[in-house]
Amino acid sequence: MSKIVYVGMSGGVDSSLTAALLKQQGYEVTGVYMKNWSQDLPGFTCPWKEDYQDAKRVAVQLGIDFKLYDFETEYRQKVVDYMVGEYQAGRTPNPDVMCNQEVKFKLFLETALADGADMIATGHYARIKDGQLLTGLDGSKDQSYFLYRVTEDALRHSLMPIGELKKSVVRAEAKKLGLATADKPDSQGICFVGKVGIKDFLLAELGEQPHGDIIDQHGKLIGEHDGAIFYTIGQRHGLQVGGGLPFYVTGKDMAKNQVQVTTDLQDTKLWHQQFTITDVHWINCQPDLTKQYQARVRYRAALVPITLLALTKQGLQMTLGEEVRALTPGQSAVIYDGDRVVGGGIVTNH
């Protein structure tokens, strides 16, 4: 008897081909559209209906069952509230990491299993082998960074067939199969919410923010910002301050509602080598402090060799083999052992 797989179908090419491939491989496939967000925002129409229809269209083409799971309430609580709270605290969260941890590989998994599935599948560019998470074979599309908070148990119940393919192949295969989504542009923006600028999103959630001072590396007042929460470390644009060299954000003082910037790209405040991550999560087992690993400090950043210093209740201290620019509190540092994701945590304030 073939296994029953529930495939999360977002209405994009990747998850469409995922469903098609699993069907070909003999699984008993059901497509599921997760409705996590449907709210329109000023100047932005939520594309959920279109996405739903595209997913449904592909399901019909493939002749598979199709369902809609409504997770809006939970998505709001677990992802959006988390994200907004982090911004308010002066950090820069990664909602997609949380979405994978809480929604796709928890809520969706549990719901699917309860509905009779043996496994779930997603269109992520990552691979799963023996309960381990590996990078996607297409290095330029690898999405393992977003998945480091998934549990081994969830991985053992998940499939990510796209992780074995290159993006160009995915598109070509989708086209060959005549899938309705073959030429649909890749999605961008906040997971499930869509292509909305984070500033517009926060404005819609929180309203106008108190303006404050922009201070340069010499402590000089050089301008006014329209809300410290909108700015993130390393950011260059959006300061509306000109004259000479570009300004990069080096830090924020939420208590003083200040944004600190520098024109000096060598400024020590812009470069970091040693830091701590908290809320650590290990997929299979804790890292070996004596072993050489690599870390990725932001999505698509190069892997940097690291030395682990100490694993405490507070988190993990580590030193990078080289300085990285604009390490940002709230973002995730993911630890790799070659192409295997060991785990990671959240970069703390420093």
Add this chain to the structure above:
RNA sequence: UGGGGCGUGGCCAAGUGGUAAGGCAUCAGUUUUUGGUACUGACAUUCGGGGGUUCGAAUCCCUCCGCCCCAG
């Protein structure tokens, strides 16, 4: 009030007779399942106002306006 200097797009800033560099910012696009980064493109018929000299001026002259510095 004397003496000197300056006024070029939102901000810096080249250009001192030959028909407006460059950078920042901004906007658009590309890259990207977060934010950010990076990359590409767009952006002054006009040089504080007025007048004059000249084939031709942001560049020379006159004048008015504004700002800065030194004297006091």
